[in-house]
Every structure is written in structure tokens, then in C-alpha cells.
Amino acid sequence: MSRTTYRDALRQGLRAALRSDPRVFLMGEDVGRYGGSYAVSQGLLEEFGEARVRDTPLSESGFVGCGIGAAINGLRPIVEVMTVNFSLLALDQIVNNAATLRHMSGGQVGVPLVVRMGTGAGRQLAAQHSHSLEGWYAHVPGLRVLAPATLEDARGMLLAALQLADPVIVFEHALLLNEEGELDGEPAPVDLQHAAVRRPGRDISLVTHGGSLPRCLAAAERLAADGVEAEVLDLRSLRPLDLAGLADTVRRTHRVLVVDEAWKTGGLSAELMASVVELAFDELDAPPARVCSAEVPMPYAKLLEDAALPNVQRIVAQALAMVRP
Structure with missing residues (x-):
């Protein structure tokens, strides 16, 4: 078992994918000579060459469209989009083409495309x-949406995604890149079907994904010091959701707090709360609640950015209000 970072785990997954299947190639802005906007693909151009690691122009619609075409024609492209905000320039390609072609062709045309993109705040950008x-992407039928929050998922979700015949969007939270931990063995595909209990508990469930997982684990530690045992559920897959796993955690703790870095209005947190009510209403001892980002464009100033984001203090305060009203 070796000590590594989330960034290195992503690189291990990419390297394993490129080595294991000659159909796999990586393309995107600065993925080659620069080594990736987040240094995830450093060294891959030298190892695999320009045919397998391709720098593209600054045209998200163009290179995502190229990835879709390559996937239709039998390749296994991994397309890197620098940040989710820029992916909106390729929304037409992803939603109107990649997500629809299998359905519109009666199952004759698959799009085995993986789109990786950075997401989240906390870096004053x-x-x-x-x-x-x-x-937004989890709303769209025809897409698979993944949010690796641990080193094991960062390394293994890509390998599992490349085995699917449908397009997969992988959200990598930029604040996780320097997170350190232990990884054992060789890269291997991981389970994409089930949410994971990252910390067991009995009093309340903290349901989250991606970059909010460390905050929830830290909040659970603080709550434990106050005599409240919080269970932390990492969703891992955002489409499809593991609704059985969501219902199971409600049955164990009877209270649910959703922590989501997105905005509250029309967000994934609302879908999760509605699912809890539909699936396990009789198990609830308190109304479901959520902690989300403030309903503003993300501020640049550090103090304002921190105030806008879900934080450990807000999570703890909301959890205590639910357990000890």
C-alpha cells in the first residue's frame, strides 16, 4: 500500500486505461505538452505519443463533438474539459447528440465516450x-454521471466507465486534487451501481458527493464529540442514483441532511429529498433538510467564497437542529 494523492490516482487510472486498450485516447485543452490544467496528465504524452494524447484548440463544442464521432466509430475517447463552466459551450453536443443517439437509433449506435471535467469552488477562481x-447533467436521460470523492474511485471509476456503451460524465472536484491517502494494488474498475457508507451512524444521515464528502466527514467528527453519531453516505453515482442505498440509510438513522455544493433551487438536493419522501416517508423522525451554496454567482473574495459554500459549521448546526430540536 502506497501513499498518493487524488491527482495521482486520476493519473493512474488514465495510464491504466491507455495501456489496457489501444482504442482509448485522451484529448482536450492542454492535456499533452502542458500536462493538463490540473497536472493530471503529466508524462502521458511522452509515454503514449501524440496519437493517444491529443491537445485540442480552445473549442469545447468542437473537440467534444470529435470525441462523439470517434466513439461512434469504435474508439474509446476520454475527453477532458477544463471546468464544468466551460462545458456549457459543449452542452449541445453532450445533451442533443451523445445522450440521444442510442435512443434515436433504436440501440444501433452507442456512444462509449467519457467526458472528465473539473468542478467546484474554493480556489478563488x-x-x-x-x-x-x-x-444539470444528472437531469438528462442517456447520460451516466459520476462523482469520485475518494482516491479509489478517482482511479477506478474511469476504467469502469470505459466499459459502458453510453456516454459518461465524470466530475472531479478541484479541491480534492491534493487530498492524500493510501492506495493498494493495481488500478481496477470499481462498482458504479452503489452508494458507499463512508462512516456508519445511527442518529442522522449526511448524504453527499464529490468535494463535499470531506466536509461531511469532518462534520461527523464534530457531531460525535457532541454525542451525535452521523452516518455519511457518498452517492458516487448521480445518474442513476442508488435509491435503494438512500432508502437504507434513512431506515438506519431516520433523519436525512443533504449536503450539496450546488445551488438549492431546482437542484440535485431537491431530487434527493423528494426521493427520500417517496421511498421512506414513514421512516422519518424529522423533515429532510439540506445545506447548499448561497444563491449567488460564486464570489472571488476568499471570505465571501467561504461564506457562500457549505461548510462544517453549517452542516453541524443543521444536523444538531434536526436531532435536538
């Missing part, structure tokens, strides 16, 4: 580089 729009 202001509103055009910092939003969490995972819920």
Missing part, C-alpha cells in the same frame, strides 16, 4: 470557473 453543475 470566481464565478466563471467555480460552479457545481452536476445536477
Whole structure:
């Protein structure tokens, strides 16, 4: 078992994918000579060459469209979009083409495409580089949407995604890149079907994904010091959701707090709360609640950015209000 970072785990997954299947190639802005906007693809150009690691122009619609075409024709492209905000320039390609072609062709045309993109705030990159729009993509039939929050998922979700015949969007929270931990063995595909209990508990469930997982685990530690045992559920897959796993955690704790870095209005947090009510209403001892980002474009100033985001203090305060009203 070796000590590594989330960034290195992503690189291990990419390297394993490129080595294991000659149909796989990586393309995107600065993924080659620069080594990736987040240094995830450093060294891959030298190892695999320009045919397998391709720098593209600054045209998200163009290179995502190229990835869709390559996937239709039998390749396994991994397309990197620098940040979810910029992916909106490729929304037509992803939603109107990648997500629909299998359905519109009666199952004859698959699009085995993986689109990786950075998401989330906390780095003072202001509103055009910092939003969490995972819920927008999770709304779309025909897409699979993943949010790796641990080193194991960062390494293994890509390998599992490349085995699917449908397009997969992988959201990698930029604040996780320097997170450190232990990884054992060789890269291997991980389970994409089930949410994971990252910390067991009996009093309240903190349901979250991606970059909010460390905050929820830290909040659970604080709550434990106050005599409240919080269970932390990492969703891992945002489309499809593991609704059985969501209902199970409600049955164990009877209270649910959803923590989502996205905005509250029309967001994934609302879908999760509605699912809890539909599936396990009689198990609830308190109304479901949520902690989300403030309903503003993400501020640049550090104090304002911190105030806008879900934080440990807000999570703890809301959980205590639910357990001890």
C-alpha cells in the first residue's frame, strides 16, 4: 500500500486505461505538452505519443463533438474539459447528440465516450470557473454521471466507465486534487451501481458527493464529540442514483441532511429529498433538510467564497437542529 494523492490516482487510472486498450485516447485543452490544467496528465504524452494524447484548440463544442464521432466509430475517447463552466459551450453536443443517439437509433449506435471535467469552488477562481453543475447533467436521460470523492474511485471509476456503451460524465472536484491517502494494488474498475457508507451512524444521515464528502466527514467528527453519531453516505453515482442505498440509510438513522455544493433551487438536493419522501416517508423522525451554496454567482473574495459554500459549521448546526430540536 502506497501513499498518493487524488491527482495521482486520476493519473493512474488514465495510464491504466491507455495501456489496457489501444482504442482509448485522451484529448482536450492542454492535456499533452502542458500536462493538463490540473497536472493530471503529466508524462502521458511522452509515454503514449501524440496519437493517444491529443491537445485540442480552445473549442469545447468542437473537440467534444470529435470525441462523439470517434466513439461512434469504435474508439474509446476520454475527453477532458477544463471546468464544468466551460462545458456549457459543449452542452449541445453532450445533451442533443451523445445522450440521444442510442435512443434515436433504436440501440444501433452507442456512444462509449467519457467526458472528465473539473468542478467546484474554493480556489478563488470566481464565478466563471467555480460552479457545481452536476445536477444539470444528472437531469438528462442517456447520460451516466459520476462523482469520485475518494482516491479509489478517482482511479477506478474511469476504467469502469470505459466499459459502458453510453456516454459518461465524470466530475472531479478541484479541491480534492491534493487530498492524500493510501492506495493498494493495481488500478481496477470499481462498482458504479452503489452508494458507499463512508462512516456508519445511527442518529442522522449526511448524504453527499464529490468535494463535499470531506466536509461531511469532518462534520461527523464534530457531531460525535457532541454525542451525535452521523452516518455519511457518498452517492458516487448521480445518474442513476442508488435509491435503494438512500432508502437504507434513512431506515438506519431516520433523519436525512443533504449536503450539496450546488445551488438549492431546482437542484440535485431537491431530487434527493423528494426521493427520500417517496421511498421512506414513514421512516422519518424529522423533515429532510439540506445545506447548499448561497444563491449567488460564486464570489472571488476568499471570505465571501467561504461564506457562500457549505461548510462544517453549517452542516453541524443543521444536523444538531434536526436531532435536538
